[in-house]
Amino acid sequence: MENKKELQEKQLSSIIMDGDEIIETSSEVVISENTECQKEKFYVNVENYKNTLSLRMREKAMITIPLYNNIINALKQKKSGKTTGINAQFHLWCRKHFKIDCSAGTELLCSSKNGNRIAVVENYYQILQEAHVKTGHGGRDKMRHEVMQHYIWIPSKIIDTFLTTCVSCQVRRPIKSHVIPTAIVSLGFMTRLQMDLIDMRTRPDGEFKWILHCRDHFTKFSWAYALPSKEARYVAENLIQLFFQFGPSHILQSDNGKEFTAQVIKNLKIMWPGLVILNGRPRHPQSQGLVERGNSTLCDILGKFMQDRDTNHWVSCLLQATYSMNTSLAQGIKHTPFEVVFGQKPRLNMTLWQSISDQGIEDEEDLPPSIRNQLEQSSDLNAPEDEIPVVTGPSNNLPADQQRGLDSSVQSDDLTQDRNIQENTFCESNIENLGLPGFPHNDIRSKAADVYLARTTRQQLAHKIHIQSLNDKCNIGDFVGLRIDKVDRTNTDPKLLPCVIIAKEEEKVKLACVYGVINQWWSFTSLVGLSAVPHELTHLKPGDLQEISMITASKLYVRGAVNGKINIFTLTSNYNIMANIHIKARKSPYSDTQNTQRFPVPDEKVPWNVDWSDYKPTEYTSPIVLKNPPWADDCDAKKIKKFNQVDGQVDRTSYTGSYEVDGETNRPKNPQGRTGLSGRGLLGRWGPNHAGDPLVTRWAKDQHNDKQKVLEIVLIRRKDTGESALPGGMVDAGEHVSVAIKREFIEEAMNSNADGAQLIDELFKTATSVYKGYIDDPRNTDNAWMESEAMNMHDETGELTKYLKLEAGDDAAKVKWVRLDCDHRLYASHEKLIQAVVTKLGAYEYWHGDGSATKLN
Numbered sequence: 001m002e003n004k005k006e007l008q009e010k011q012l013s014s015i016i017m018d019g020d021e022i023i024e025t026s027s028e029v030v031i032s033e034n035t036e037c038q039k040e041k042f043y044v045n046v047e048n049y050k051n052t053l054s055l056r057m058r059e060k061a062m063i064t065i066p067l068y069n070n071i072i073n074a075l076k077q078k079k080s081g082k083t084t085g086i087n088a089q090f091h092l093w094c095r096k097h098f099k100i101d102c103s104a105g106t107e108l109l110c111s112s113k114n115g116n117r118i119a120v121v122e123n124y125y126q127i128l129q130e131a132h133v134k135t136g137h138g139g140r141d142k143m144r145h146e147v148m149q150h151y152i153w154i155p156s157k158i159i160d161t162f163l164t165t166c167v168s169c170q171v172r173r174p175i176k177s178h179v180i181p182t183a184i185v186s187l188g189f190m191t192r193l194q195m196d197l198i199d200m201r202t203r204p205d206g207e208f209k210w211i212l213h214c215r216d217h218f219t220k221f222s223w224a225y226a227l228p229s230k231e232a233r234y235v236a237e238n239l240i241q242l243f244f245q246f247g248p249s250h251i252l253q254s255d256n257g258k259e260f261t262a263q264v265i266k267n268l269k270i271m272w273p274g275l276v277i278l279n280g281r282p283r284h285p286q287s288q289g290l291v292e293r294g295n296s297t298l299c300d301i302l303g304k305f306m307q308d309r310d311t312n313h314w315v316s317c318l319l320q321a322t323y324s325m326n327t328s329l330a331q332g333i334k335h336t337p338f339e340v341v342f343g344q345k346p347r348l349n350m351t352l353w354q355s356i357s358d359q360g361i362e363d364e365e366d367l368p369p370s371i372r373n374q375l376e377q378s379s380d381l382n383a384p385e386d387e388i389p390v391v392t393g394p395s396n397n398l399p400a401d402q403q404r405g406l407d408s409s410v411q412s413d414d415l416t417q418d419r420n421i422q423e424n425t426f427c428e429s430n431i432e433n434l435g436l437p438g439f440p441h442n443d444i445r446s447k448a449a450d451v452y453l454a455r456t457t458r459q460q461l462a463h464k465i466h467i468q469s470l471n472d473k474c475n476i477g478d479f480v481g482l483r484i485d486k487v488d489r490t491n492t493d494p495k496l497l498p499c500v501i502i503a504k505e506e507e508k509v510k511l512a513c514v515y516g517v518i519n520q521w522w523s524f525t526s527l528v529g530l531s532a533v534p535h536e537l538t539h540l541k542p543g544d545l546q547e548i549s550m551i552t553a554s555k556l557y558v559r560g561a562v563n564g565k566i567n568i569f570t571l572t573s574n575y576n577i578m579a580n581i582h583i584k585a586r587k588s589p590y591s592d593t594q595n596t597q598r599f600p601v602p603d604e605k606v607p608w609n610v611d612w613s614d615y616k617p618t619e620y621t622s623p624i625v626l627k628n629p630p631w632a633d634d635c636d637a638k639k640i641k642k643f644n645q646v647d648g649q650v651d652r653t654s655y656t657g658s659y660e661v662d663g664e665t666n667r668p669k670n671p672q673g674r675t676g677l678s679g680r681g682l683l684g685r686w687g688p689n690h691a692g693d694p695l696v697t698r699w700a701k702d703q704h705n706d707k708q709k710v711l712e713i714v715l716i717r718r719k720d721t722g723e724s725a726l727p728g729g730m731v732d733a734g735e736h737v738s739v740a741i742k743r744e745f746i747e748e749a750m751n752s753n754a755d756g757a758q759l760i761d762e763l764f765k766t767a768t769s770v771y772k773g774y775i776d777d778p779r780n781t782d783n784a785w786m787e788s789e790a791m792n793m794h795d796e797t798g799e800l801t802k803y804l805k806l807e808a809g810d811d812a813a814k815v816k817w818v819r820l821d822c823d824h825r826l827y828a829s830h831e832k833l834i835q836a837v838v839t840k841l842g843a844y845e846y847w848h849g850d851g852s853a854t855k856l857n
Contacts, residue, residue, distance in 0.1 A: 063118055063119070063120050068109060072100060074095075075100050075109075079091075098111065105359055124158060128147070132163075132166065139163065140159050141329060145336075189219050194214070194217055197213075210230050216249075219330075221338070222322050222337070239268060302314050470524035478500070479537065480500075484557070494557065496530070497550075500512055508521040510522075515548055516546050518548070519547035519548060558657075582776055585776055586606075587778060590778075591779050596620050596677075598675065608669060621679040631684045633686050676782075677782060679781055679783060680784040683779055683786070690788070691730050691786060695770065695834065696794075697711050697792060698801045710821045714745075714815065714818075716811075717813045726834075729748070747810040748811060749808075766793050770836045772788075773788075775788045820834065
């Protein structure tokens, strides 16, 4: 005879489906080792919730196995009373809410209203776990929608309780930013397709390092493709595949302008003349918030599935993650994207088919007669087109405020881009975009459109109120912060660029920072109020500033801001800072030649994000470099596979952060912008070429008895250019920069004299870094540039350097101590490195306020 536990388990298996169909692929989900602990914690919370209910509610709020069996027994009895031993009130309650379904060959308790199966407490965790995975670790609303497709009698509070036990979700809880965006009205499937590239280079899966994510604006239906790189040809191949399967979209919106200006993407417009490509503002997700939010959702789901499967291969989870998004409830339309696109539920009657599978039925001929009749009746849905009832669209029944919302949205959004539209102008907010009226699933789309438009109207109203509130708060002279995109900063850098409002127009403002005026207008929603700002910002004179891009200002600020203070090295507020740090890298002729002229680059065309189709840089790489010496890379940049990381002994990371690599040539792009010269010039490495610069200083004698603290520094005169410079040089492959700095100083300022080795060791113990970043060097090109770390070795007492014997060697023609009580013109950006030390040590300020410099005698 079976014991009580075995009997209960047997009953439980006949009541609740096994659950192996939670993922409709051949992959198996690997449950983490602590599932039992999570399950135990869940049922403790369930019991605690049950104890909070009134005594009357406790018995029927959640159904246990004994109660489940009692309900079935009661439903089998036609009458209640003493003869049957069933309470009349209980019998009435059972007949009102439940029924017995025997269509699958076994007795199953279902809801009398919708036919969904009754869930018992003992299997809550299994049911919710399956729904949680199906929805891509969705939240309460998505899980409730999924559970209600198959089950009933699970309180919403129980779903909340379950979510607190999921470790994968708890460690990925989002930090919400409460910004009310403008609403884009775009009705119909494939009317507006929004797309973006998700960078997975920090977690590559074999050859795949990117995800192309496309999302239909109206239906929220998503597609995701793994890409080996973000080259235009890979993007185009997948777009063409998508368009051939689902048809081309009228509007293809992307926030990756540069990726989609490639000729292969433009060919899409040739294939489909009605296609309009809209590029959002770079690095600001408000222009296409739907796909940006979808990116975050997709990445979260991927991470959770990978954790569930205990795998690092995200490509194998990509289709599953996308499917879970498409089959989960979308709040914007109150349907799943799958339903709106295909007109049917993705997992219809899965519980029924699971029960049939559990009975070992594999062939259609073995199906119970009732199931076969259902299949035959469903074939009637494929009736001829003229027999399908016409479903009227919602256009004539729209409320007046929604119609006005549509009209105002179309006017304000300027979606059509007159230069791309022919005479047959396309209107994306037209109700006719929902599809032909003869198709039955138009009913679903019409309902989705009603919800979509109602939500859009509320969103537009909320946006209007929000903008008015911000308009009242923002005034000229107020200090605000602009969000710095994560690609322009590291995790430890400031997240906001301090600015001041210098102009205001309708719903936009013009901003200035300490480096210049930002060269675009900003909406109020882009701003963050600041209660404290750098003191330099309070003394700005906007009339003396020139325009720079937000990207440039961000990079300069995160490089120069330390604990809220502006580094003097990057602070120059009376001329274009981009032009200032990119002057010598644009001069002609090029360093070692008399005939190689750079392509002229005006200040406003330096940043890469400024479109310039006529830019044709001169190609030049020195013959010395082309001989491929040990310190130089291969001539073909495509042979280098590890930019932005350490490649064997070669450090290809940049002090400025991540730099771009051209998708077609595989050549790195100078992070400071155009130089008018492509190739490598005199530089050996593609991308950053690292150098180290020593600044050996001491206090000079007070010759004039004016008690000014004047510094002396060791400088050399270069043999190649005749310019004064710091005795630094290149960092060899595998060499630490501090070692390179000491080596170069000994070679150039001491002629490799080993007699002073002990003295140098003592002096270099005082080394402190004063700068680490890009150098405006005449050797720089579009694809190769100099970066340096400068270290100051200061002899406070003068005792160590008193015995230091200077002797020019290597690349130096002369070497000497130089007083810093006048301006000096030095090689590359060495002037600024010296100024940084002067400021750091509090020495006599010899530097001109206008940024000019005089010759070094």
